[in-house]
Amino acid sequence: MEHAMLDSILAVVLPIHIVVGAISALVAFPVAAFAVKGSRPHVAAGRCFVAGYVVICLTGLLLEMERTTGGTIRVLWTDFKLVGPKVSDSGHLPPLLFFATATLDLAFLYLAVSGWRVWGRARDAGRGVFRRFDTILAVSAMLVAIAFGVSWWMVVDAVSTMPSAPKSNVVPHLFFTGAALVFLVDAGLDLRVRLTRRPPRAWWFKHARKMVMAQIFLAAGIPFRCADLEHVGFWTTATAFMVLLTGAIAALHFRHRLRIEAARTT
Known part of the structure; x- marks a missing residue:
């Protein structure tokens, strides 16, 4: 009964997660990146990106509850299979995985929110104003970063005991x-x-x-949630690298524009 209720909830959460993620990654971010800085499209798209990020992280945590055991979510007339551990591996995943994933979501959510607040902080600091919200946010993010490192270290140790996983855990550590x-x-x-x-x-x-780092997380989140646990590390890293490479090419293409904006800040 409880599992059926969870599936019903996730049947609503999943399309929201997918649609909001697509809008944030494929619409809001490109518009904000290439619009004139400070213009209405830039500001509106940036706010949409950050608001969408909050929704994505919250819904992602709910979906992760199902992914730790695997399962199928029915949305309208389509069944979505959430990849879970193999039967031989299911006893090796600790409950800590959900907490570790939460720290991952929160860490990147901080990048999006604090990135959105950078201009406001610079404006306020120029007037001698330092908002308590930003201070609390930064301290909380530092605590999340520590919890992130510790929890994922323990998860890596647990995953290394899986029969299908590589025995060496040096690189993941x-x-x-x-x-x-x-x-x-x-x-x-x-x-x-x-x-x-x-x-x-x-x-x-x-x-x-x-x-850009927040955008990388959005892109890398696709293989992280869809690839099987045996190859999730490779595909997640490869996707993140491709987004980073694309960002580097874009920065090289717009290097003259970046130099002009750098000169304005000095």
């Missing part, structure tokens, strides 16, 4: 440790703005960096 440090340093730099009471330097660059 290094990857998640590095990611945790990136999140921790990013939030720490945001907190430093309050502690030093100085406007953030090159705020436009920080804004772009945070938003």
